[in-house]
Amino acid sequence: MPTVLRHGPYRFYFYSNDGVEPVHVHVERDQHVAKFWLDPVRVQRSGGFRRPEILRISRLVHENRHQIMEAWDEYFLA
Secondary structure, three states, X not given: OOEEEEEOOEEEEOOOOHXXXXXXXXXXXXXXXXXXXXXXXXXXXXXXXXXXXXXXXXXXXXXXXXHHHHHHXXXXXX
């Protein structure tokens, strides 16, 4: 599971077999794991996070979208 970004308590990562799905990223904090599609950015699964925190994470995904997509391409398309 390559980690592509860490921000505060959040870890953004892919699973090694995620390449068969559209571009997305998993975000975890403690026991919560959300999944976000990247094109366009939207929540696929909230994974136990409360709405205010999902909105905060969504902003982080938006802010780092290009970096995450580059990491996706590098990992799955290289």
